[in-house]
Amino acid sequence: MPPFFFLSALLLPKSCYFLVCIFTVQILTFCIFAENFNAMSDKMIFTPTKYQLQTVATGRVFDDQGWTLDDKQCDKPSMVRPVYEKKQLQVKEGRCWGLYRYADWLPIKTMLANPSEPVTYKSEGLANRLGLRNLYITFNGYWPERNARMTTCSFKEMEAFSVCARLGEELKDKVLVVASAGNTARAFAKVCSDNGIKLLLCVPQDNINALWFDKPLNDCVKLITTESGSDYFDAINLSNVVCEMEGYLAEGGAKNIARRDGMGTTMMSATTFIGRTPDFYFQAVGSGTGAIAAWEANLRFVEDGRFGTNKARLMVSQNKPFLPMYEAWRADSRALLPYDADQARKDAAEICAPVLSNRKPPYGLAGGLFDALKDTHGDILAVSNTEANAAKALFEETEGIDIYHAAAVATASLQQAIEKEVVKADDVVMLNITGGGEKRFQADHEMYYLKPNHIFKIDFTKEEVERVLTAMR
Numbered sequence: 001m002p003p004f005f006f007l008s009a010l011l012l013p014k015s016c017y018f019l020v021c022i023f024t025v026q027i028l029t030f031c032i033f034a035e036n037f038n039a040m041s042d043k044m045i046f047t048p049t050k051y052q053l054q055t056v057a058t059g060r061v062f063d064d065q066g067w068t069l070d071d072k073q074c075d076k077p078s079m080v081r082p083v084y085e086k087k088q089l090q091v092k093e094g095r096c097w098g099l100y101r102y103a104d105w106l107p108i109k110t111m112l113a114n115p116s117e118p119v120t121y122k123s124e125g126l127a128n129r130l131g132l133r134n135l136y137i138t139f140n141g142y143w144p145e146r147n148a149r150m151t152t153c154s155f156k157e158m159e160a161f162s163v164c165a166r167l168g169e170e171l172k173d174k175v176l177v178v179a180s181a182g183n184t185a186r187a188f189a190k191v192c193s194d195n196g197i198k199l200l201l202c203v204p205q206d207n208i209n210a211l212w213f214d215k216p217l218n219d220c221v222k223l224i225t226t227e228s229g230s231d232y233f234d235a236i237n238l239s240n241v242v243c244e245m246e247g248y249l250a251e252g253g254a255k256n257i258a259r260r261d262g263m264g265t266t267m268m269s270a271t272t273f274i275g276r277t278p279d280f281y282f283q284a285v286g287s288g289t290g291a292i293a294a295w296e297a298n299l300r301f302v303e304d305g306r307f308g309t310n311k312a313r314l315m316v317s318q319n320k321p322f323l324p325m326y327e328a329w330r331a332d333s334r335a336l337l338p339y340d341a342d343q344a345r346k347d348a349a350e351i352c353a354p355v356l357s358n359r360k361p362p363y364g365l366a367g368g369l370f371d372a373l374k375d376t377h378g379d380i381l382a383v384s385n386t387e388a389n390a391a392k393a394l395f396e397e398t399e400g401i402d403i404y405h406a407a408a409v410a411t412a413s414l415q416q417a418i419e420k421e422v423v424k425a426d427d428v429v430m431l432n433i434t435g436g437g438e439k440r441f442q443a444d445h446e447m448y449y450l451k452p453n454h455i456f457k458i459d460f461t462k463e464e465v466e467r468v469l470t471a472m473r
């Protein structure tokens, strides 16, 4: 409302104040109605895209039962993938769709409130410094000047908005269970809290500092932790026990098609912005799910036919010394090599990007990261903490925003590929900045931390878990 309206109102006789107030209320009501009407009409015209599932190992096509994670008729480990009826992606234009602008290629039944999305732009600062003419940055995080509004600051928000929108009415009474070491938990907590979806987070106690938010969370979000000294795997074990109980629903991780296609929106954002699929895709990986998702989205673009036939070479990176997939890839092995659990814990404790420390990634199964790298002539690179820290500083200096260490690992891997002349000056490169803007976001907002409802010892029993959760519901 223009300020002169209020100022000129002050010049009127006192007897007119009442009329002015009524007039103002009417204008405000109209503005709020118009805003809501826009959002409501967007919702009303949303029709979920039809799809079937296809088992990568066998090619069998079948219907999704609502939350299908595997093909029960397939005896080999394999991903299942959605085959969407709409082969050509129609990106929805407008301001409030968020990632749902790519709904044609998302297995969702509804759209949730406050959706964010990845933002792609052509780099100048970092590109000039690296000597690249076609560097495209897909930014996932908080950077209002670039219209990036992920308030949990990582691409895990894309998983959460997609997975939670896959929940049909028949599953609404269940409690969604998510195990995470940090960013995923924060993303699911925000999305579920904003949308009244019941969620139980299982997080190692030492990671709960990652559970910061810009407002207190709705009571539908609960947190249980494994005691200090435990790691992500202990939290996963706890979530597995919970999921055996009536009324709880395992989110499913990489096997959840909504998780992968939600992350695939990064490739959808980049390809539709550039007008073609990139030559190279750079991302730091823990599970590799984001890179598998980018590959799957790329395959859909090839089928779409309007963005070329190119498959972006997946250049994924791990953080030294935690390198299970790097070692297997170097040995040309589909299976991960033996990795002593204690050594893995020790290595995970040393890396500057702990979110990259997944000990059981979906690497060797059909449609997993090994297949994705073979199909795209990709590679896995290893980045030290020193290289990552230097890349983090370089990114902030040249692009003007802070990024997570994981994203810095990806940036450092791009520097390596340029040094080795794998990437040339004219190549079209997509750098997936998987998280950033946290420093910026926290400076702009007051922070609230989620407290655990219960802390379990590492040697918890099933009976104890059942007793605690029954009391909590």
Ligand SMILES: Cc1ncc(COP(=O)(O)O)c(C=O)c1O
Binding pocket: 154, 155, 156, 183, 184, 284, 285, 286, 287, 288, 289, 290, 291, 355, 356, 358, 404, 406, 407, 434, 435
């Ligand atoms: C910021 C960030 N980047 C990259 C990754 C790695 O993603 P993925 O597990 O899909 O490989 C994660 C995982 O948590 C993350 O939080």
